[in-house]
Each structure stands twice: as C-alpha cells, then as structure tokens.
Amino acid sequence: MTDNTPSVDPQASVNKKFESSAFTRIKNHYEALRSGLGDGNKRSSEYNTAKCKCCSEKFPDITGVWSQKNYTFLGNAYTPEDSMDANKHLCVHPNLWENGASNHLSGVFEVLPGKIYQVRGYDMSNLTFVRSNPSGGDPRWIVFDTLMSNECTKVAMDLFEAYLKKTYSDYSLSGSIVGMIISHSHIDHYGGMETVMDYFIDPKNPDNNGKIIENSDDEDDGKNTENAKESKDDVKKVANCFILAPAGFYDHAVSENVYLGNAMGRRASYQYGSFIKPMDENDLCGEISIGIGQGQSTGKPSAVGRPTIEILENVTLQLDEIKVEFQLTPGTEAPAEMNNYIQDYQALWLAENCSGTLHNLYTLRGAEIRDAKAWSHFLMEAAVKYGNKTNVIFQSHNWPHWKNGTTENDVPTVNIRDFIIETASIYKYIHDQALLYMNMGYKMNEVADMLVLPRGMQKNWTLKPFYGTPVHNAKAVYQKYLGWYDANPIHLQELPPEQLAKETLRYVMAGSREKMLSMIDEDIAKGNYWTAAYMSNQMILSGDCDDISDKVRNLCATALRQLGAQCESGTWRNAYLSAAYELVNKKLQPDQVKSDQLAQMPPETLLDYISIFFDGELAAKFNCDSTLAVLKNGIYTYFAFVVKNGAILYYEITEEEYNKSDNKINVSFDELKSVAIGKYSVENNILRDISNALINVASYKRFKYFDIIGRHDSEVKASGDNPIDLKKEVSDCILLLEKYVGKFNKKTPVLVLSEEDKQSWNDYYKLLKEDTHVILDGDFFIPGDKSMGIGNDGKFMQYELFYTLYALYRYLYRSYLKNDYGYKGNNFDEESFAKLKQSIVLLETYVADYYLCNSKTNISLEDDDFEAWRYLNNDTKESSKQSLNVADFFKELYKRYKELSCEIKSTGKNFFLESVADDKRSITVHNASHNRLQCNNVELNDVIQNDSAVIDVSKIDKNAIVETFYQSGEEMFVTGRLVYRK
Ligand SMILES: [Zn+2]
Ligand SMILES: [Zn+2]
Incomplete structure (x- = not known):
C-alpha cells in the first residue's frame, strides 16, 4: 500500500486542466449556497475549528515524500463565481474545498495547553503527544499513533522539539518518549514506529521493557505480548518503552498490508490521488484532500512491529504518571482498534472512529467490509461512558473538538456527547436503512440509490462524506450481509469485463430490438447460452420490451435451462432452473407457518429488529434521548436509548445509571414486541411514534416475493391471483x-x-x-x-x-x-x-x-x-x-x-399548450421550454392517450382534448374540458 511513488511528468499539469461544465457549476454553486459559503469570504465551522490553537505554523516540503506547498490556494475562501476558467472555484465541491483547507493547515497545534499537542499536516495522519508527567520537570510524552512514513515522522518530531525548545531551552525530545499507543492496524498509524522508538527513554535499561510492571519478575516466556487481563479496579502500571496496541493488531496489520500490499497499493493510488497532486499554487484541477488528510506520503514505512502489550479487554493502565482507560472497538474502522480516555486530562482519544467526517465501511483501496453496527455501538459506548465528562476529543486524523465552555471564546465548541452520538447515528442509519431496503428485495445498486440521508445528517459538517460516501457505504452493508451475489443466476458466472464489453457492443451494433431478438436466437443455436440469457435479461430489465415480453422471456428461460442442465453444482442448477421457471410461470407462494421469533429474542435483539424496520427517512425528525428499561421474565435490562436523525441507537447501562436519568421509559417485553409489529398505541410516547413508522416488510407479499430475475415490482403479488x-x-x-x-x-x-x-x-x-x-x-x-x-x-x-x-x-x-x-x-x-x-x-x-x-x-x-x-x-x-x-x-x-x-x-420536440382564453374553449400552442404546460387525460385525434405528458402538436391533425392541465411558470392550475382544434 506504499510503493506507489509516481514519477510525475511536469507536462501532466497542462494535460489535466479541465473546465467545469454548466451542470457542474450549477451543482457546486448550489452546494456552496446550501453550506453557507456563497459570498466569497465565509468559511465552514470546521475550518474555523481546525485553524484554532496553532502554536507553530510550518508547511512541510519533504522532497519526493510529502509536500503541502502547492495547496496554498485553499487559504482563500470559496467563491462561487460562474466561469469556465479551470482555476475558478466551481471546479471543486465547496465542502471538499473546506476540508482540504482544514487539512492544509500545518504545524504544531495545542489540544490541551501543556498536556496534549499534535503535529498536523505532515502526512495523512496526525502525530500526537500526550504528556505523561504532569507533575512537572522536563516533559515526557506518550506518542499516540505515528505518521505513515518514517521521513514524515522524523520531520514532525523535529518540529515539535523546536517548539518545545522555546520553553525548555536545552530540551531534547530524544529520551523523552516513554512509549507509544498504536490505535489500530492501519499503516498510517504505525508506519513511523521505528522513528518514534529512536526517541524512547533509556531503552537499554532492562526495566524499560514496556510490560506490566507486576509481571516484570516473571520469566519471559519468549512472547512479547503480555496480557493486560488484571481486574479493572486494580490499575496496573506499565514499564516505559511500551508499545500498546489493540488485540489482533499484529495479525490484522500483516493481513491488510502484507498479504495484499501490491493490490491495495495500486488501488490506493486512485483513492489518494497520488499522481494528480497540484502542480503549482494555481492548480485547482488536481487533488484537494482525501477527507482525513491532505494526501498520502510516499516515504518509507516501518515494518509491522510487535507491540509490547496487546490490549485484550477494556482496562485502565498507569503509563508513567497518568491513568489511561482503554476501550476496545473491534470491527469499527479497523478489525483491531481502540479508543482511550485519559483520566487525568478528561480527554478522549477516538483513534479513527470519529474523525469529523463520514468514514468508509469499505475502503476504495479494498479491504474487508467494516461493521456499521459495531461502529455505532462502540461510539454509543464512548458517548455513554465518557461523553459527559470529556473536555476534548481528538483523533489521529483531522482536528480536535472542544466541549462547550472549556476553552477561549473564539474557539468553536460542541456538546461532546451529542457529537459522538451524531457520528454513531450516521453509521446506524446507513446500516438499518440498507437492511430495510435489502429486506424489501432491492439489489445492491438499488439499495445505494434508495438511501437518502436525513437533512440533519446532510447539513452536519462533521458527518459530510469527505472520505466515505453513503452510496459506497450502503453497498458495503449489502456486501457484508448478502455478499456480491444478487440472486439473479445470470450473475453467477458473468463474462470478464473485456469479453462482456465485446458482447455488449456486438448487440448494441444490432440497432433494433428485432435484430437483438434474432441474435439471441442465434446465440442459443450456437450454444452461447450465457450471452443469450444476459442480453434477453437486459431487454426484460429495461422495461422497454413489455410488448414482446413473452418472446424475450422464453428466450431467456431457454438459455437458462441449458445453463442449468450443464451444472455439476446442484445449487447452481436449481438457481438457473428456478429463474427460468419464474420467467414463464407465476411466482410460487410457499406459505410457511412461522414461529414467534420475536418472543425468543433478548431485548437488545428486539431493539435491533425494530430499528431495521424503522422508516428512518420518514421519521427523521423524531428526537429522543432517554433511558429505557425492558422487563422480560421478571428481569430488567436497561439501555441508553436515543432516536436521532432517523436512527435508533441504544447501549446497555446499569440499573444505577438508569435510575439517575431524568427521562425514563419503562416497558414490558410484550409491549416492546407490540412496537416491533407496529401495534403499540400508548399515547404521547416515542415508542408509539416508532411503532407507527415501522414497515412490517414480512407482511407484504410485494416484499416477500420480490422480483429476482425481472424488474423490481414488475410482477407484484398482491391480494389477487395474477401478478401485477x-x-x-x-x-x-x-x-x-x-x-x-x-x-x-x-x-x-x-x-x-x-x-x-x-x-x-x-x-x-x-x-x-x-x-x-x-x-x-x-x-x-x-x-x-x-x-x-x-x-x-x-x-x-x-x-x-x-x-x-x-x-x-x-x-x-x-x-x-x-x-x-x-x-x-x-x-x-x-x-x-x-x-x-x-x-x-x-x-x-x-x-x-x-x-x-x-x-x-x-x-x-x-x-x-x-x-x-x-x-x-x-x-x-x-x-x-x-x-x-x-x-x-x-x-x-x-x-x-x-x-x-x-x-x-x-421522445421528440414537443409543443405545449400555453394559454387559455377566458371561455376556456380554445387554446393556443407554441414551442416552449420554460413556460410550459402539461396536460392530463389527453385525447389526441379521437384516441385517448395513456400518457399524461404533453401534446405534440405536430401530431394533431384533427383535435386534441385535454381534461386538466397546469401552467408551471404561472403557478396556475386550471381545469375543465379544453379542446384544441387545428
Ligand atoms: Zn485507519
Ligand atoms: Zn488512518
């Protein structure tokens, strides 16, 4: 994932210039207005946060490895001036501009004065220093995550040292680092490890072995991963020179970066814009930002190192003088990841789990699919455990956010608990809505198309899709649960892209439906069954061949049967033959008697069930932040319970925490079950609203027997016998x-x-x-x-x-x-x-x-x-x-x-009825594109049109009769029986 240093041709900058089209300019202008960036000097709240507390500004330029020097144009506010000039701002999305500008800010930044600092802008990630000896003396530090390259990490260490020297005149950072916490298994968080280790405090001292001190007398069994398993009340001290990483760090780092290093590296060059960097300070046509940094450095990363301790469960450890809590978050942004709460500073390190942007459930470079539900779950845990007592959150990407009232007046602040829950809600929303649409029978691309974020999420600067996108993430959820296969057996063994393209072009060249039909016939005769099935299926899916539907379907079924007959696999045979069956027969309705699954569920599973069938898009304005007690079999389970932005979130809490809450909801399990089936009707209760906004998918035949081989909803089972x-x-x-x-x-x-x-x-x-x-x-x-x-x-x-x-x-x-x-x-x-x-x-x-x-x-x-x-x-x-x-x-x-x-x-140039005389008996017609008039129930030349569109006057040879119409430019609705005579 690193050997992607491109050799850039200086001429390339000329070749990549482009002008923004009218469509592009409209889109970006609109977005600028919508984000409040319309007047050329406003900046986003995030930019205003990012530029705060800079202690030492310096833009890095490390030859061949990393440079910030050509991004200075981002220092200007976005100006949506309409021009085709390649250097005018409308060739960049205004919000991305703001993210790029924020990530361009480079230097040493203060997170908490005297306690926590970050070097930002020196690689795609941040280098973070947390002071480990608050009691005084020359400061010692714990490094939270390194940069990706050793070169960048070294320059960032030098910068921080230079900054410290202003206060501590003969200070040396070397020998002042007591250890490292590596948040997760991605290379941009441990790639600078070897450089940081060079700064370790007295590493030759055998006591500084980075292990739990109580165990230091034990025989070393040769494994350098000690378990941090001690009881949570008993805070263990860790010896200096520690490298702490979450459970599974080493194995996952190896599998992500070593097994598939080549594939991911090449793919990552697209994602990170490795060869489209801006060539000069006026080059707006290249890379702007990657959402979580300015780009990716191309220096030498460290080999995956072994942590001195892998954190196996949530513990509190004493590191030098400070106590640090560890919250494992497996399955979130990385399979092995963790957050940390620094008790002494009331500061919460959120690793890469909450970086002020929508992250990826599936990264473009390729990786295992991440678990949106786990992600939101662990963020809820962080919000519930730490949200109300945290003064600042900071991460290995982007910039910190401070709690209201904890910092200077000109620094933007947030409600930390809400901030984390908002981020949790976007993953939960995408997860639940995707599952809802999957249950309705939508395929992967349809699910991504259906998904719309509620306005509250769209407008939140810290949830904007600078890195991950809702479309990509919705598909990731599909892939996680259902995989790449959409159950249409034609997709079991598709032609590889080049062959498919050739076959597609061969058919496109045919030029007519009739010719396509005869080609399908020929392909069947020649034994090209897959191509025949694929092409006939395309005709079916288009919806434009319904008049010759029987013929097309029979051809498709014929080809599928032959494919099935050749199968050694019983399941493949069944899939081909079932599709063939449904193409020429009515869908069968196997009616099974269902057991009462809900009754067996533990309360949290029932809550999941409810949130999956919750129509979040519709119910996005529901807002509830409470606690919930559910009584089942005489035992209560307690939850923090939040409904926000169309998502339902919960996290199990203790009875004590429940009792302290001001906003309690108490239900029996049976009542919760009635919510789940849409039948809960107690007045004035969020549960009643949720119940009303559920879609009981299983009770609709439309969803139960969704179309697999045909167009979605083209053969719907309703109450009657025939599909409609x-x-x-x-x-x-x-x-x-x-x-x-x-x-x-x-x-x-x-x-x-x-x-x-x-x-x-x-x-x-x-x-x-x-x-x-x-x-x-x-x-x-x-x-x-x-x-x-x-x-x-x-x-x-x-x-x-x-x-x-x-x-x-x-x-x-x-x-x-x-x-x-x-x-x-x-x-x-x-x-x-x-x-x-x-x-x-x-x-x-x-x-x-x-x-x-x-x-x-x-x-x-x-x-x-x-x-x-x-x-x-x-x-x-x-x-x-x-x-x-x-x-x-x-x-x-x-x-x-x-x-x-x-x-x-x-389908052609239309003419439109434009105005109506007072008596409404005659109408005039002209060709217009703006002030147009659309008609319903049109009778043209004595034939009633099935379409409610527009009258094409060139086709009027006798008369046209219009039942109703409206004139859009004039805000006028008119009705009556109107007759046009030529
Ligand atoms: Zn990461
Ligand atoms: Zn990262």
Missing part, C-alpha cells in the same frame, strides 16, 4: 387523481371523488396502501385514521391530494434524481433541467418535517437552503417564500416531479 406491474398501476392511479388537481378554489377547499372514480380509488387504496405500501395516504398525517389523505372516504383537501400525488410520482421517478439519467433535452435546456432535479432533491429533505402534520403546518426552509432554493428557482426578485404550508410544499414537489416525468418520457 406495480409501476403501471401507480401511473394509472396518478391519471385518476390528477383530474382533481385544478378543481380546488376558495369556495371548494374540499373535494370528493366522483362515484365512478371512488370505485377505482378503492381498488388503488387497497393495492397501493394496504397491500404494497407504495403510499402511506393518510398515515402520513394521522396514522390509523382512514379518512385522512384521500382515504377510504374519497374526500380530501389540497394538501392531501398533493401529498398523495407526490408520493406516487416519487415511487416512479426517485431513481432519476441521484444520477445523470433522464435528461433528453426535449423540454428543458441543460441548466433548467439540472436545477429542476436539484430542487426536488432539496425539497425532499423537508418531507420528514411535515410527517404527522395537519393542514395548518408551515415549515420554513433553513436560511442557507432558502438561498439555494432561490438560486434554483432563478429567483432574482425575492419572490420565493421561505415558509411553505403543507399544501404548497407538496404542490411544489408534485409539480416538479411531474415536469421531470415529462422530460423522461418525452
């Missing part, structure tokens, strides 16, 4: 409801469905709400009230209709928001389309704020979001409203989704 295409049903339901969009006015605030529509709605209500959970209908407002929403009475107000339409559109089109997909250039110019999509993304972060609301609910956009909203609306006249009532809010979302859908469905 759920997306088509949703589209039809939209058509039904859109007829009512324009019918509200002041005199008619409440509408009732016509008798005929009510009949159809009843079917949709059952299908979409009760059988498939596509919409919540009234449960969004008052769970359990069947007259809310459009409801079973078919009576509704504006906000109920717009909410329902929004929910239906979202179901169909949400996957178009996160990626480039969807822009056809027919109805929009590129800029408007980019802004349209972004505005949906922004508004959707507020949906959770309206959950459990009523017709009077008003929510204000946060100031920065409002600035971004105005930018997206091209609002120069300040006409946008910052506060939106529930009807307007969902109307905005509905309208925008509808515009998005029109673009996605459009």
Whole structure:
C-alpha cells in the first residue's frame, strides 16, 4: 500500500486542466449556497475549528515524500463565481474545498495547553503527544499513533522539539518518549514506529521493557505480548518503552498490508490521488484532500512491529504518571482498534472512529467490509461512558473538538456527547436503512440509490462524506450481509469485463430490438447460452420490451435451462432452473407457518429488529434521548436509548445509571414486541411514534416475493391471483387523481371523488396502501385514521391530494434524481433541467418535517437552503417564500416531479399548450421550454392517450382534448374540458 511513488511528468499539469461544465457549476454553486459559503469570504465551522490553537505554523516540503506547498490556494475562501476558467472555484465541491483547507493547515497545534499537542499536516495522519508527567520537570510524552512514513515522522518530531525548545531551552525530545499507543492496524498509524522508538527513554535499561510492571519478575516466556487481563479496579502500571496496541493488531496489520500490499497499493493510488497532486499554487484541477488528510506520503514505512502489550479487554493502565482507560472497538474502522480516555486530562482519544467526517465501511483501496453496527455501538459506548465528562476529543486524523465552555471564546465548541452520538447515528442509519431496503428485495445498486440521508445528517459538517460516501457505504452493508451475489443466476458466472464489453457492443451494433431478438436466437443455436440469457435479461430489465415480453422471456428461460442442465453444482442448477421457471410461470407462494421469533429474542435483539424496520427517512425528525428499561421474565435490562436523525441507537447501562436519568421509559417485553409489529398505541410516547413508522416488510407479499430475475415490482403479488406491474398501476392511479388537481378554489377547499372514480380509488387504496405500501395516504398525517389523505372516504383537501400525488410520482421517478439519467433535452435546456432535479432533491429533505402534520403546518426552509432554493428557482426578485404550508410544499414537489416525468418520457420536440382564453374553449400552442404546460387525460385525434405528458402538436391533425392541465411558470392550475382544434 506504499510503493506507489509516481514519477510525475511536469507536462501532466497542462494535460489535466479541465473546465467545469454548466451542470457542474450549477451543482457546486448550489452546494456552496446550501453550506453557507456563497459570498466569497465565509468559511465552514470546521475550518474555523481546525485553524484554532496553532502554536507553530510550518508547511512541510519533504522532497519526493510529502509536500503541502502547492495547496496554498485553499487559504482563500470559496467563491462561487460562474466561469469556465479551470482555476475558478466551481471546479471543486465547496465542502471538499473546506476540508482540504482544514487539512492544509500545518504545524504544531495545542489540544490541551501543556498536556496534549499534535503535529498536523505532515502526512495523512496526525502525530500526537500526550504528556505523561504532569507533575512537572522536563516533559515526557506518550506518542499516540505515528505518521505513515518514517521521513514524515522524523520531520514532525523535529518540529515539535523546536517548539518545545522555546520553553525548555536545552530540551531534547530524544529520551523523552516513554512509549507509544498504536490505535489500530492501519499503516498510517504505525508506519513511523521505528522513528518514534529512536526517541524512547533509556531503552537499554532492562526495566524499560514496556510490560506490566507486576509481571516484570516473571520469566519471559519468549512472547512479547503480555496480557493486560488484571481486574479493572486494580490499575496496573506499565514499564516505559511500551508499545500498546489493540488485540489482533499484529495479525490484522500483516493481513491488510502484507498479504495484499501490491493490490491495495495500486488501488490506493486512485483513492489518494497520488499522481494528480497540484502542480503549482494555481492548480485547482488536481487533488484537494482525501477527507482525513491532505494526501498520502510516499516515504518509507516501518515494518509491522510487535507491540509490547496487546490490549485484550477494556482496562485502565498507569503509563508513567497518568491513568489511561482503554476501550476496545473491534470491527469499527479497523478489525483491531481502540479508543482511550485519559483520566487525568478528561480527554478522549477516538483513534479513527470519529474523525469529523463520514468514514468508509469499505475502503476504495479494498479491504474487508467494516461493521456499521459495531461502529455505532462502540461510539454509543464512548458517548455513554465518557461523553459527559470529556473536555476534548481528538483523533489521529483531522482536528480536535472542544466541549462547550472549556476553552477561549473564539474557539468553536460542541456538546461532546451529542457529537459522538451524531457520528454513531450516521453509521446506524446507513446500516438499518440498507437492511430495510435489502429486506424489501432491492439489489445492491438499488439499495445505494434508495438511501437518502436525513437533512440533519446532510447539513452536519462533521458527518459530510469527505472520505466515505453513503452510496459506497450502503453497498458495503449489502456486501457484508448478502455478499456480491444478487440472486439473479445470470450473475453467477458473468463474462470478464473485456469479453462482456465485446458482447455488449456486438448487440448494441444490432440497432433494433428485432435484430437483438434474432441474435439471441442465434446465440442459443450456437450454444452461447450465457450471452443469450444476459442480453434477453437486459431487454426484460429495461422495461422497454413489455410488448414482446413473452418472446424475450422464453428466450431467456431457454438459455437458462441449458445453463442449468450443464451444472455439476446442484445449487447452481436449481438457481438457473428456478429463474427460468419464474420467467414463464407465476411466482410460487410457499406459505410457511412461522414461529414467534420475536418472543425468543433478548431485548437488545428486539431493539435491533425494530430499528431495521424503522422508516428512518420518514421519521427523521423524531428526537429522543432517554433511558429505557425492558422487563422480560421478571428481569430488567436497561439501555441508553436515543432516536436521532432517523436512527435508533441504544447501549446497555446499569440499573444505577438508569435510575439517575431524568427521562425514563419503562416497558414490558410484550409491549416492546407490540412496537416491533407496529401495534403499540400508548399515547404521547416515542415508542408509539416508532411503532407507527415501522414497515412490517414480512407482511407484504410485494416484499416477500420480490422480483429476482425481472424488474423490481414488475410482477407484484398482491391480494389477487395474477401478478401485477406495480409501476403501471401507480401511473394509472396518478391519471385518476390528477383530474382533481385544478378543481380546488376558495369556495371548494374540499373535494370528493366522483362515484365512478371512488370505485377505482378503492381498488388503488387497497393495492397501493394496504397491500404494497407504495403510499402511506393518510398515515402520513394521522396514522390509523382512514379518512385522512384521500382515504377510504374519497374526500380530501389540497394538501392531501398533493401529498398523495407526490408520493406516487416519487415511487416512479426517485431513481432519476441521484444520477445523470433522464435528461433528453426535449423540454428543458441543460441548466433548467439540472436545477429542476436539484430542487426536488432539496425539497425532499423537508418531507420528514411535515410527517404527522395537519393542514395548518408551515415549515420554513433553513436560511442557507432558502438561498439555494432561490438560486434554483432563478429567483432574482425575492419572490420565493421561505415558509411553505403543507399544501404548497407538496404542490411544489408534485409539480416538479411531474415536469421531470415529462422530460423522461418525452421522445421528440414537443409543443405545449400555453394559454387559455377566458371561455376556456380554445387554446393556443407554441414551442416552449420554460413556460410550459402539461396536460392530463389527453385525447389526441379521437384516441385517448395513456400518457399524461404533453401534446405534440405536430401530431394533431384533427383535435386534441385535454381534461386538466397546469401552467408551471404561472403557478396556475386550471381545469375543465379544453379542446384544441387545428
Ligand atoms: Zn485507519
Ligand atoms: Zn488512518
């Protein structure tokens, strides 16, 4: 992972310059506004924290190994000035800019005066010194983690020594290091070990063997890993020259860095931007930051060293004069990792578990998948044990955070306990939501696409995805639990990438569906079964071949049967043949009698179960920080219990701790079980809210029999016998409801469905709400009230209709928001389309704020979001409203989704109905891209269109009849039967 020193061609800087496109500039400008960095001199709260308490600023430049010299441009505040100039800021994400700027700060920094210091900016990680003799005299130090390279570590040691010499004139750092604590098994934390050992205090003295002192008379058994197993009350002293590391450190360090050194090294060069470093101080087109440092040094790391003690359980040890608690955190950021609490200083070292950014559950260089649940669990433990008594948290990456009221006024401070819990919540949220979507049958990329962080997480500077990303981490959770295989047997043995690309291109060149079909036929005849199965499956998945579905499915099934027939493996044979079966038959419904699994669960497992089926995105505004007592079989179990940012977190505590809490919840196990099945209804209780926000996945056939070989939700089992295409049903339901969009006015605030529509709605209500959970209908407002929403009475107000339409559109089109997909250039110019999509993304972060609301609910956009909203609306006249009532809010979302859908469905240049004469009998038409008008229930040339999109006037040769339409530019909803005659 280190031999990746690139030989950089100076000409490369010329070659890598690029201009930011209009899309890119819009995206970054929007992000800058949303982060409050819009005016060219504001900096993030994190930057303001990072630059605090610098004792000695110096930018390192170690030839061929590490340099900070070309990053000076990051000293400027981000300016979102719209220009294609390669050196203008919009070619960098504004938030990453702030992270890069913070990591560029280099020198000696104070964590606690006279006690803890860090050298930062001298490698991707920090070199941390904790004073071990607070009683006085020339200071002695414990080093917490080294840098990655010995060269960097040496220069950082020199810098710290020079700083100390200002106070202690003939001080030498050499001989002042009593030992080292290595937090975990990654090389950027022990790579400088050999250099640090050169500074050890009197290493030749046989008493300084780094072991537990009580055992020092024992015979050395030849193993240099002593167990720190003594009872927790009995604080053992450790001899100087110690190297302390968590259990399993050595084995994991070897397996990560030695077994796969070459593979990881080459892969890491992409992740760390090894050959795209800025070439000069004006080069904005290269590496900015890696999220947890400015980059990765390329010097010589130490070989993996043996610790003098591997910490096997949570203990407190005396190191020189100070007492240090060890909290093991296996399975978090590294398989062997630990935090430390320094009792004497009330300082908490969080290793790499809580570094002020979203970390990786699966690192890009490649590594074993990390355990999001364990990660959040150990952070909860740290928060509960130390959160309230800690004055400062510091880590081996990025910068410290100080507790409110513990430092100077101009230093930003935080609530430490909340800070740690926030970080715990993001891993828990990603974990639980990913599991929820996996249980619903979504595949890996679909899970990553579904996952949306609640606004509270999105806007928290210390959770921003500078290093890990929600997409990558969601896939990591999928991989951890289900692995790479998505159960579609075509993926059992895919062609390698080059061969697959050739086959794909061969088919693409075919040019038509018909030609593709005959090629699949030919491939089957030639025995190319895998290619035939793969290509026919692509046709099925596209959803664009439904009219020739039988033919395609039969071809796919034929190829799969042959693949199955050749299998030596019984399970592979079964998988191929089962897929073939489902392609040409109805899915079977094996009904099993289930045992009551919940009853057997210990309370903590039941809490896990609840949090997995909790709809965190919907319920993101729930906020609870309490303790929970659960009574089962006469025995209580106690928990710290937090609901925050859409995540449910818990940590087991003692009865005593529970009793001290001001905010207690006491339930029986049976009551907790009723929460888990969505049936807990005690008033005014967070548990009731949680219960209402659970999705009981197993009770829906849609999820139970999700599609494996076909499109998601294309053959949904509902109550009837025949599988239905759920997306088509949703589209039809939209058509039904859109007829009512324009019918509200002041005199008619409440509408009732016509008798005929009510009949159809009843079917949709059952299908979409009760059988498939596509919409919540009234449960969004008052769970359990069947007259809310459009409801079973078919009576509704504006906000109920717009909410329902929004929910239906979202179901169909949400996957178009996160990626480039969807822009056809027919109805929009590129800029408007980019802004349209972004505005949906922004508004959707507020949906959770309206959950459990009523017709009077008003929510204000946060100031920065409002600035971004105005930018997206091209609002120069300040006409946008910052506060939106529930009807307007969902109307905005509905309208925008509808515009998005029109673009996605459009296939040619369309003309739009633009205005209506007063008598509403005639309408004029012109070609427009902004002030457009979309129509529902279009009858074109006496043929009713199934589509609710737009009228293409070139196709009008007789007349066009439109039931309802709205004009988006004018905020006007019109209804009536409108006829256009050519
Ligand atoms: Zn690490
Ligand atoms: Zn690290």
